[in-house]
Amino acid sequence: MAQYSAELDGVLVALADPTRRAVVRHLGRGPTTVGDLAREFPMTLPSFMKHVRTLESNGLIHTVKSGRVRTCVLNRERLALLDDWLAEQRRIWEERTDRLEQFVTDPKEQRP
Amino acid sequence: MAQYSAELDGVLVALADPTRRAVVRHLGRGPTTVGDLAREFPMTLPSFMKHVRTLESNGLIHTVKSGRVRTCVLNRERLALLDDWLAEQRRIWEERTDRLEQFVTDPKEQRP
Numbered sequence: 449m450a451q452y453s454a455e456l457d458g459v460l461v462a463l464a465d466p467t468r469r470a471v472v473r474h475l476g477r478g479p480t481t482v483g484d485l486a487r488e489f490p491m492t493l494p495s496f497m498k499h500v501r502t503l504e505s506n507g508l509i510h511t512v513k514s515g516r517v518r519t520c521v522l523n524r525e526r527l528a529l530l531d532d533w534l535a536e537q538r539r540i541w542e543e544r545t546d547r548l549e550q551f552v553t554d555p556k557e558q559r560p
Numbered sequence: 561m562a563q564y565s566a567e568l569d570g571v572l573v574a575l576a577d578p579t580r581r582a583v584v585r586h587l588g589r590g591p592t593t594v595g596d597l598a599r600e601f602p603m604t605l606p607s608f609m610k611h612v613r614t615l616e617s618n619g620l621i622h623t624v625k626s627g628r629v630r631t632c633v634l635n636r637e638r639l640a641l642l643d644d645w646l647a648e649q650r651r652i653w654e655e656r657t658d659r660l661e662q663f664v665t666d667p668k669e670q671r672p
Contacts, residue, residue, distance in 0.1 A: 453578045464572035466565045469645070476652035524653065531646060533581070537639060540588035 456529050458506035463530075467491070468499050472508060475522035482511070482518045568641050570618035575642075579603070580611050584620060587634035594623070594630045 463469055467489055474480060474488065486496045500520065503509045507526045512519050575581055579601055586592060586600065598608045612632065615621045619638045624631050 453581075456581075457576050457578065460572050460576035464569050464576060466569065469565075469568075473649065473652060476649050477656050527646065527649060530642070534639065534643060534646070537585065537588050540585060541636065544589050 452529070455507065456533060459508060459526060459529050462503050462506035462508050465499065465502075467496075468503055468508075471499060471503060471520070472522060472527075475509060475520055476524075479512075479519050479521045482520060485520060564641070567619065568645060571620060571638060571641050574614050574618035574620050577611065577614075579608075580615055580620075583611060583615060583632070584634060584639075587621060587632055588636075591624075591631050591633045594632060597632060 463472070470489070471485060474485060482497070482500065485500075486493055489496055500509070500511070503520075504511060507523055509520050509522055512521060575584070582601070583597060586597060594609070594612065597612075598605055601608055612621070612623070615632075616623060619635055621632050621634055624633060
């Protein structure tokens with residue numbers, strides 16, 4: 449549970465930046481070399497590499513090196529952590545709505 | 561678009577903390593006074609209030625004051641920003657899967 453929470457912290461921090469979200473979106477179309485990716489973003493290569501490392505250290509992407517070319521690959525299953533958390537919130541809201549409905553329709557639950 | 565992106569940054573930063581996620585989860589069951597909420601978390605009231613303010617300034621909750629009692633209310637629609645972003649990623653992945661399927665099944669698309 450603590451590990452899940454720490455991993456979710458990392459995913460949220462990694463995604464809380466428009467460049468990193470754009471990299472995730474780009475890699476959703478398929479693996480891309482660091483060079484091709486970097487050309488899409490108006491910043492220096494060292495700045496861009498910082499974003500790549502943040503995404504990698506938080507498990508959202510991994511990179512594969514072949515000769516001198518490094519390719520970035522999206523870890524889609526990592527985004528499932530976020531899906532799961534949002535689904536949990538929706539479950540809680542639905543339970544609340546159910547309780548409110550029961551209160552309104554069950555006369556035993558109603559107070560004068 | 562820039563505003564949506566900045567708002568999404570704020571939502572992600574606000575949620576990248578286990579205490580703030582626990583507050584969101586708690587408020588999913590219904591509005592709660594700051595005092596009742598604070599008792600659930602093992603920290604000083606000033607530390608807790610910092611988390612409340614981060615959630616409020618990023619639009620995830622709002623607070624209502626009645627006399628000396630301040631009540632926190634969840635802004636569910638704010639989490640929809642995150643739902644929308646995740647849905648966009650899934651659409652991109654599905655388009656990619658469709659393209660790969662087309663490549664495999666359509667002989668015109670295949671190269672020797």
